[in-house]
Amino acid sequence: VSQFFLLSLLNRAQVLFLSQKVLQKFRTPELNSEQAISVLGECYKQLHEFLGSKSRQKADEEEIADFIELGALGIDIKGWQEFLKKATIEEIGALLACHVLDFTEDETCKAFAITPGTLKYRLSRGFRKLGSIVGGQTIRLVGT
Numbered sequence: 604v605s606q607f608f609l610l611s612l613l614n615r616a617q618v619l620f621l622s623q624k625v626l627q628k629f630r631t632p633e634l635n636s637e638q639a640i641s642v643l644g645e646c647y648k649q650l651h652e653f654l655g656s657k658s659r660q661k662a663d664e665e666e667i668a669d670f671i672e673l674g675a676l677g678i679d680i681k682g683w684q685e686f687l688k689k690a691t692i693e694e695i696g697a698l699l700a701c702h703v704l705d706f707t708e709d710e711t712c713k714a715f716a717i718t719p720g721t722l723k724y725r726l727s728r729g730f731r732k733l734g735s736i737v738g739g740q741t742i743r744l745v746g747t
Contacts, residue, residue: 607646607699610683611692621649636710643706644714647696654692685736694729697722 605622612618625645634642687695700711701722712722 604642604646607643607650607704610699610703611650611687611695617653621646621653625649640706640710640714643700643704643711644716647700647715650696651692682733682736686733689732689736690729691725693725694732697725698729698733701726 604625605618609618612621625642628645690698696715697711700706700714701708706714708719708722712719715722717725
């Protein structure tokens, strides 16, 4: 849950707030597949509600320093921050679900209540935007 929000927002306070909000709904230590899909769907819903009326806040340099551990995961913080500015919430959610959190396309479609074609479109657009930012470098996302 926190990894989804961490990579969506790059803001520790927002990550903690939204993670707690989602986890209050699911109080079981181990989730089965259906529960995990529900948690992903709830994360996506909370992200939409949280960012729906706000513009995405830019993480300041001090906040970015807090996320140095993302570099160990193979994520370029500056490049990812630029991607977050350019991508839609839908594209960010699709990339995170399928290529960071390792949900299958079917699970992601179910969690986000979208069709497989819509998911493929969002993934394609997200990867295209991410690719334009990293300028042809190899893109490595966690779990891929």
